[in-house]
Amino acid sequence: MKLTSSIQAFVLHFGEMGSRWGINRTVGQIYALLYLSKDPLNAEQITDTLGVSRSNVSMGLKELQSWRLVRLQHFPGDRRDYFSTPEDVLEIALTLVEERRKRELDPTLTLLRQTLMEPATDQDEQHAHERMGQMCELMEQVSQWSHDLQKLSPKELQRLLMLGSAVPKLLQMKDKLSLVGARSKPHRENSPD
Amino acid sequence: MKLTSSIQAFVLHFGEMGSRWGINRTVGQIYALLYLSKDPLNAEQITDTLGVSRSNVSMGLKELQSWRLVRLQHFPGDRRDYFSTPEDVLEIALTLVEERRKRELDPTLTLLRQTLMEPATDQDEQHAHERMGQMCELMEQVSQWSHDLQKLSPKELQRLLMLGSAVPKLLQMKDKLSLVGARSKPHRENSPD
DNA sequence: TCGTAATTTCAGTAATTACTGAAATGTATT
DNA sequence: AATACATTTCAGTAATTACTGAAATTACGA
Structure with missing residues (x-):
């Protein structure tokens, strides 16, 4: 994959942030690359793009798999492993x-x-x-x-994310409604499944 | 502060978890100690309890202050700095x-x-x-x-924490209510302050 | 302003973590 | 089962991070 300047900036940034996120530089860079890539990449492509050793990429990919952050897939007639990140x-x-x-x-x-x-x-x-x-x-x-x-x-x-500080207002609403069919203080507000 | 076995276990654990949490061992241990201590501690007490160097404790406390996780206070007639964690x-x-x-x-x-x-x-x-x-x-x-x-x-x-998976149910409730005085899709569900 | 106690800084060193290259292992094809 | 290709493992080394002790700085009281 070609590293245009904005893609490279993102990849390098992920490498630098890695230490704050509890992963190392290479793992961060591999993830960034896979995240931005339109198509799945194999280890060799990653190695060439990032300029790190093949074994380092291998270890990095294992780490990302242990985080369940990348997916492994294959293409017909090609026995190399290809990696990608979920769309969503x-x-x-x-x-x-x-x-x-x-x-x-x-x-x-x-x-x-x-x-x-x-x-x-x-x-x-x-x-x-x-x-x-x-x-x-x-x-x-x-x-x-x-x-x-x-x-x-x-x-x-998605809705929950958009709610934000509106949540307490919802709680208030709930309180008002609960006054009607009120039970005595439940310990946990989830109804048991 | 005396390190009984369960207090020591907690302190050592925080030291070990430190690397996962993005702090180093000493910082983790200092925090654990302050968190458990009934009274605020000064740097010397921490040094003695943990068996690390005085300068290391100094750096650790600075780090914890930069995280705003510890509070500095003084006692009359004593010019040493004492540290504690919030109660809540x-x-x-x-x-x-x-x-x-x-x-x-x-x-x-x-x-x-x-x-x-x-x-x-x-x-x-x-x-x-x-x-x-x-x-x-x-x-x-x-x-x-x-x-x-x-x-x-x-x-x-506290209420929000206890809600947990009940949140989507609240969302549903809201939907039903909103049908009454409905506006057309707002981009963000917060009303502006 | 001098002396003392407390804290911070920092250069040197220790410990840990990251990375590489070579060898070993795994896997499909002939 | 031999070959070719892909991936993993791992010992050695590089790079980074953590820690120490000594010296410098700060803050206060005499």
Whole structure:
């Protein structure tokens, strides 16, 4: 793929942002390239375009696959692997949310749950456990949000995104309506599926 | 501060997760310690507890301040700096969302807006610009969400968190209501402030 | 303004992470 | 089963990031 100046700028930028996003430069650049490319690319094409080693591209593609951010496909009469990104940016974002939850939240959630099983032994630990409990509760909720997001249809997601700060207004509306057929405080506002 | 086994486990865990969260081990450990501590701590106490160099703690605290994740305070008759984290985990989470937006989204958004000002020169670039446009739009929306979140009261935030997958149901409700006093499709569902 | 305590800076070094090239492994074709 | 092509693995090296200790700076009280 030809690197016009604006495409190159984007690719280099993704390389630089990589470290902030928890991936390395090459992985960032590979992703940027695949994201912009009209057609799927094979490893050799990526190698040539980016000017990095073939093995580096191989490792980068494996990493991107572990994030479920690229798709592997084949063409008849060609046994090389071709890679592409999903068309839909919302789908991409959803994958990103899910994978970051797994990597950045779940391990801590596991530790917190384990730790909170044991009773606190002294004063300091008492307080520490309270704090861990608060963090745990919040992380559970965020984690649940992430799971719930995955279930939404693209349409619903798109609407949710556009809502923005209008959400609290919706909540107010809901309150007014609830006054009619009111039940006593439910712990969680989801009705069980 | 005494490191009981569960406190130590938490501190070490935060150190290890640091690299995934975009901070280094020491910064993670310092934060964990401050988060769990009942009272504010000064740099020397942190140094002693973690067994790292005084200068490392100094740099770590600066980093945490740049994230706005710790607060500096003083006690009468003591000129050392004492650090603590906010009580409210929701407030902490909000700060985190805001700072990550600044660091992980805004630079890319800036690049995309700049790039999309220029017209595409050829076929490949044409397609690339369309893709950049899609990404830009999505990032604008996510960025706006982040901004909007900052404006919510703790109460509203708490309710929003508990909503989870019930949000689409709310959307449906809204649709039904909107049928009454319906306007023609607004581009964004927020009413301007 | 001098002395002392606290903090920051920074050059040097340690530790970690990223990348390369060569060799090994896998896979389809003849 | 031999060949050709594609991909992966991995040891060695390069590059980056993290950490330390000493020196410099800052802030305050005498």
